[in-house]
Structure formats: structure tokens, C-alpha cells
Amino acid sequence: MKWFYLAWLNLGRNRRRTLASLVLTAVAVLALMSSKGFADYTLDALRQASIREHGHLVISHQHYFNQQEQQPLEWGLENHQQLQQQLLAKPEVEQVLASVRFDGLISNGEKSTIFLAEGIELAAQQLQGLQASLRQGQLLSQIDAQADPQVLLGQSLAHNLGVEVGDYLTLLSTTTSGALNALDVQLVGLVNTGIPDVDSRLVLTELSAAQELLLTDKVSKLAVYLSHELLQQSSQQQWQALWPELQIGGWQDHAHYYHNVAGLYERLFGVLGLILMMMVVFAIFNTASMSVMERTREIGTLAAMGTKKREILWLLLLEAGFLAALGALIGLALAAMLSQGLHWAQIPMPPAPGQSESYPLLSHWSFSTALETSLMLIILAMLAALIASWNTLKKPIVEALNHV
């Protein structure tokens, strides 16, 4: 207790120097916290989006993802409706959506180009957040049997073909038996996924229309949405045991973009964190060295009065620890304020790599990051102080007392 009091007194010794170290520590913590907070926020948003897109679990034929198909849907799922019923009967399952992936040529009558299409269930549009990326027209809707099937096109694909919402188009593709088939469709809406390469090829249509074009009742895969994310692993294991002939994977196996961004951020913030930490540790080392040098006589006095070297060392470490803790506390408070401020300001950020949509600049204030950063800083600061005070503590008492 007495050492805490003394350490506290000593921080007031050279106010300007203490303040400088505090500001530096606080700024570094602010920078660390808010950049990490921003990365956390972005990654979390990206994770949510990936889960919406893929479902928590993806069920497919065991060869679908790892072998080339000779014909469309060679590795598709048969009897998918029955499987869907079985899955939906499980309490942990919220929703099961089937989809068909196919490709071919799309034509406006004069010009044709390659498309990559997905046949989806209407419910998927809401769940996957398609309305957020709808730029013109409307989403796919229930139609009667006589009407032409509806499609959504990527904005740049529509632009490329020179078509508008309401226009008619023809999809050409190979059926599951290898024959050529055509389907007239009506363009009802334009979407923008945020990924230019996807938007220049993307066609979305209703599942039954896709199956009609490919002359099949198979689907490519089922996306399963669970009631809670935590159930993912246990469900995956149970179901894999139940249906060994199927491949059951998590969203992580398909969210390559997520992993790329996560990897990039990790490296980026690893380096940034290292640099900032080194800066702070160097500053504290500097402060501690100067303060210990100046106090050589006092250290001698304390020792002469019967203070053990161990106790003096503890005092010096406490001072450095205090300084770091106080600086970190200020930095954390500033980071929390910044996080709130950004929340109100809603500043748009330039699009992420490979994306064309901007998103708001937000920064999560995370308790675990705060704790990690502070603890790390305090420990490093104490280590720095240990090194800084070593030589002075080794001095004989009389020499320290007569130090000028």
C-alpha cells in the first residue's frame, strides 16, 4: 500500500514528462483500439453477410465441391424436398433453402454474353438481404404458370446488354442430359452485389425456372440456417453421421473472401500493433531511465534507511505500471468516445478491396481488446522500467548517495 502511495507521488515529480508519456500512451492505445475496433466491425459485418449468403451449414453431394461436373448437376442433390422436410423438422433448424447454380448464354435478341446464374427460392431473397442490393425494379415474386419466369440481373450485365427493367431476354443452357435448351424470361430488377466481377455475369432466377431450363429436379446445394450460430458444429457432426453420403460443410468453407480479408487485417494490425507498442515501451523506458538517473541519490537514501533493493525495484516498476495503466485508461476512454462519435456521424468509407459499395466507418469498442492491450502495455512498461533501473540499483549505496 505504501509503495502505491509513493509511486503515485513520484508520478507528480516531473509533471511535463509524465504528461508527455501519458499522452503518447493514450494516443497509441486510441489508435490500437479504434483500428482494431474498425477491423472487428468490418469483419463481423462480413461474417454476418457470409452466413446470410451461405447459411450456417451447406449440404451438397459429396463430390459437388471437389470434382468437375461433366454435365450440369451431375453432382446435384436428388429428392431435395424430402431432405428439406427432414431438416426443417429439427428444432434447431430455422430455414432450409435449395439453390441451383448453372451457366450459359444470355441474349437480348441481338447480342449474347456469358452468364453465371443461381436459381433460388423466393424466401432466399429476404434472408440473404437481396433487397439491400436491389438498385432498380423489384425482387422476384410469385407468378402464375403462364407468365414468363422472372430474372434479376447484375447492373453491369444489364448495362452491357442494353436492357431495362421490363424487357424480355432469353437464357440458353445445356440440360442435364447434354442437350441445348432455351428459356424466355422477363427482367424485373437490377442488383449490385458490390463485386464488379460478379455483377457483370450475375443472373438470379426462381429455382423452378432454373430446373425447367436444365430439365431436372435436382438442386446444387441446400443452405441451412440454424436458430443459433453456436449450434453449427454439433449439428454438422450429428448430420454427417446421419447422412454419410452427403457433404456437410460450414459457411467458413465457402467464404473465401471473408478469409482473405481476415488474413489481411490480421497481418496489418499485427504490424501496426507491434509498432505502436514499441513506441510506447520506448517512451516509457526513456521516462523511467531519466527518472531513475535523476533520483540516484534518493534511491541511495531509501536504501540507507533500510529499504531493500527489491522494494525499491518494486516502487520503480509500480511507477511505470501506473503510468502505462493511466495512459491506457485515457486511451480507452478516448476510443470509446470516438466509437460513439462515429456511430452518430455515419461517415461513409471507400469500398473494401474487390467491392464497389461503400459502408459506414464504425469502430467496435471491445472489452477483450481493451483488456489485452492494457495488460500488454502495463507488463511491457514494467519490463522497460526494470531494464532502465537495473544499473542504478546495482550501485553501492554510498556511491548512489554521493551521485551528482
Added chain:
Amino acid sequence: MLSLRNISKAYQAGEQQQQVLHQLSLDLPQGSFAAILGPSGCGKSTLLNICGLINPADSGEIHWQGENLNKLSANQLSLFRRRYLGYVFQSYQLIPVMSAWDNIAYPLMLLNTPKALMQERVAQVIDQVGLTGMAHKKPSQLSGGQQQRVAIARALVKQPQLIIADEPTANLDADTALIVTRLLHKLCRQYGTTVLIATHDPRLMPWCDQVFHIAQGHLERTSKQGTDQAQAKDQGQGVAA
């Protein structure tokens, strides 16, 4: 009883070796009030630092109450100083960030003295050295003489068995010097504290049981005449010449 046996101490000054203390011996019975005299640079502080266990001698032995202190480890020496020793340094050596009160209380803090007792003792000793009302001041806000008195109070506060004082009256006016000397003397008599003082100050002489001179690294005992006179005088009128 503090005994030094054949203490030698030399300093290396460049190529040359300067023998400051040479085969010096000293016996101070418990409760004695002793002064060491000598010209500047003769080795008074050196001897006091050796007695105060903050500077090891090159050779020779130190005994305290019959125990050989040469055998103690650095940690044990720390504890010994903490428990038994009060030190008044030649240049005060107060801690600048601590108030006079905190400076004086520090030795009691080291001994984990209960708060109430600590407050009582500190208040008492502050009163005794005449610093009442100055307790909250930092050393930089005190005059040299006041700092000297804080340093003395810091040595007295734990009522140690041995007080070592290097020029304790050097910066004090006659009245304060007398008060401080009388206080040290009283402590010496009341608690049986052994007091060892290095000084140039002739005003101190009459109080001493023993007066030594350092010459050529040896200690020479001077007559202890006058001591009894001064004490008689003090009891008589309370002011020494």
C-alpha cells in the same frame, strides 16, 4: 555496544591509493554520546558510513551487541538498518516529492507501524525539532536549517538504538543547534540510544561522553573534560554558551 576492530578503508584515486582509515578501532558503550572531530577530508563521513553499514570496510570487523555484522547479507543489513539505525546525512538527503511529514514518517512506514502510533510519534518529533506547522511543506519549500531538522526528525522518529549523524548542526543557528543537540542527548539518556556524531561544531563538545580525533587514519581520544560542566550548566539555565 558498537565495536570496530582494525578497520581499514582506502579509496582509489586514479593511479594512487589513498588510505583514509588505517587499522582503526573504536568502542562505543550502549547509550554513549560520542563525537568525531577532524579537519575536512580526514575521513569522518567514511567512518560514519562504515558504522552505518552503508559502506563496507576493506578489512576489520564490526560488532553490534556482540554480534559480528560482517557476516550479514545485503538483505539482513537492510533489515538491521531499518530496525536499529537512524541516520542524519551530511546533505540532508530528503525525498523531494514527499512532504516533511511523509519524509519523517518513512522509517516508521518501513517498519509497518500502526497508523495511530505513527501519527502520534511523527507529530511528537515534529514538535520536538520545532517544525510545528511545517509538516505539509515539501523540502524545497523549507530553509536549509528546516530541512536539516526534518532530516534529524526522520532519524529520531523510530527511537533507534543507534543514531549516526554527519554534521547535524552545520546549518543551524545557535538556538536550534542547542535544541537539536539537547534532543539527541535526551534520547541518548532516556532510551539508551548510542549517538555518534561527526562535527566541526565546538558547541557540541561539552555534551559528549567521548570525543575522538581522526589523524592519519587512526582514532585518538581527546579529554572528555567539560562535558559535565555543560550538562550542569544546561540543567541550571537551559542555554549553553
